[in-house]
Amino acid sequence: MWKWLHSYADPERAYKLSGTLLPWFSALAILLIGTGSIWGLLFAPTDYQQGDSYRIIFIHVPAASMSMAAYMGMAVASFIGLVWQIKSADWAAAAIAPIGAVITFIALLTGAAWGKPMWGTWWVWDARLTSELVLLFLYLGVISLYASFEDKVLAARAAGILAIVGVINIPIIKYSVDWWSSLHQPSTIKITEKSTMSTDMLYPLLINIFGFGMMIGAITLVRYRAEILARNGMRPWVRELATAEEAK
Amino acid sequence: MQFESFAEFINMGGYGFYVWLSYGVTFGCLATLITLSVRKKRKVLIEIAKKMTREQRLKENRGTKS
Numbered sequence: 001m002w003k004w005l006h007s008y009a010d011p012e013r014a015y016k017l018s019g020t021l022l023p024w025f026s027a028l029a030i031l032l033i034g035t036g037s038i039w040g041l042l043f044a045p046t047d048y049q050q051g052d053s054y055r056i057i058f059i060h061v062p063a064a065s066m067s068m069a070a071y072m073g074m075a076v077a078s079f080i081g082l083v084w085q086i087k088s089a090d091w092a093a094a095a096i097a098p099i100g101a102v103i104t105f106i107a108l109l110t111g112a113a114w115g116k117p118m119w120g121t122w123w124v125w126d127a128r129l130t131s132e133l134v135l136l137f138l139y140l141g142v143i144s145l146y147a148s149f150e151d152k153v154l155a156a157r158a159a160g161i162l163a164i165v166g167v168i169n170i171p172i173i174k175y176s177v178d179w180w181s182s183l184h185q186p187s188t189i190k191i192t193e194k195s196t197m198s199t200d201m202l203y204p205l206l207i208n209i210f211g212f213g214m215m216i217g218a219i220t221l222v223r224y225r226a227e228i229l230a231r232n233g234m235r236p237w238v239r240e241l242a243t244a245e246e247a248k
Numbered sequence: 249m250q251f252e253s254f255a256e257f258i259n260m261g262g263y264g265f266y267v268w269l270s271y272g273v274t275f276g277c278l279a280t281l282i283t284l285s286v287r288k289k290r291k292v293l294i295e296i297a298k299k300m301t302r303e304q305r306l307k308e309n310r311g312t313k314s
Contacts, residue, residue, distance in 0.1 A: 037271075042249055042257070052261035056270045063274070102281045110270040117266050215278070219285050226288040233296040242300060245293035 009088045012237050015228045018221040025218035032211030036062075039204035047201075056114040058205055061189075062212035064107035067135060068170050070100040070216050074142070075167045078160035090156035091231060093163060094146050095223035099216055101139035108132060119183050127176035128184040131169055138166040152231060 040058030047054040074096040081090035111129065112122040123129065142159045149155035177186045188197045189205070197205070232238045251257040260267045 041271075042251065044250070046250060046261065051263060053263035053266055055260065055267050059270060059274050099281065099285075102277050106274050106277055109273050113266045113270045113273075117263055219282060222282075222285045223288065226285070226292050229289065229296070230292045233299065238293075238296060239300060242293045242296035245290060246297035 009086045011088060011228050011232050011235070014088050015225055018225050018228075022218060022221045022225075025214050025221060029211055029215035029218050032207050032214060036204045036206075036208030036211050040201075040208065044201050044204055045198070050118060053114065053117045056110050057201075058208050060107060060110040060114060061205060062209040063103050063110060064132065065209060066212045066216055067100060067104040067107050067132070068173060069213065070096055070103060071135060071138070071163075071170060072167070073220075074100060075163045078156075078163040081156055082160045082164070087153070087156075087231070088228070090152075090160065091227040092220070092224055093142075093160060094156065095220050095227050096216075097139055097142045097146065097159075097163075099219050099223070101136060101143060103212070103216065104132065104136040104139055108136065115183070124183055126182045126184065127180040128173065128182050131173040131176050134169055135166075135173060138162070138169060142166075 037058060041055055044055070044058075046052055074093045077089045077093035077096065080086055081093060108129075111132075115124075116122050142163050145162055146152075146155045146159040149158065176182065177184050189202070229238050229241065233242075258264055258268075
């Protein structure tokens, strides 16, 4: 298995494989997010307590849950990069970080826009909101650490350690609504028991969660490819691509 | 369909501002991120090409001196 895995750590193969996967991820993302959003905005029933304001859920929950999933993805990639010295994994982590930051920002902003009409305030310093804000700062920390070293092997090590240490924040976000009292409602989607949500609201939500996952995958692939090229500027196959691009 | 008319759809039961703010900012942020990410590849390749030209020039200059 290691031999098989290592062949994908070869930059050229990783570049080509991610190019093959990209159209599938993109198509699925567009299809899922399109379906989920139209369903959620137009066809899902109005909530009996929150009226139509609850329709923000169809982007808020996917963004929030995927902001954590993307962080785990980044941390795992950093861990592989640190322990087994696989540079391709470091580049993947570097590719995910800016996407995670944007998704976290979206989760915070849509949360604020939902909090204002429902709670009467854009922001409260409670555990859920504060820990999600810390997640945004962790992403920004990883991005700036990676950007601040000319030597990218060193940069990836520094950023990787921060990413791995920051994993402690993920269970805090996840369980904050159970551990501390909060304005934020506890989760309505449950994996082990029946979800406390009617199915005609739940399906578009689940579709959008998967859609956001696919979209993050697609953008990661795009950024990963650019990162591979940037880190392998000395290799002949990259130089060939560069010559071809300049001629355009 | 939950809404009787287009105006009602925009109004979102009085929560139109908050709902469309959320969807608008989300769409705007994602569009910017995707555009920048897609453009990054060309930027990187052009930079590498420039570096190659510089190296080539350096090599030629060295050649004439010796």
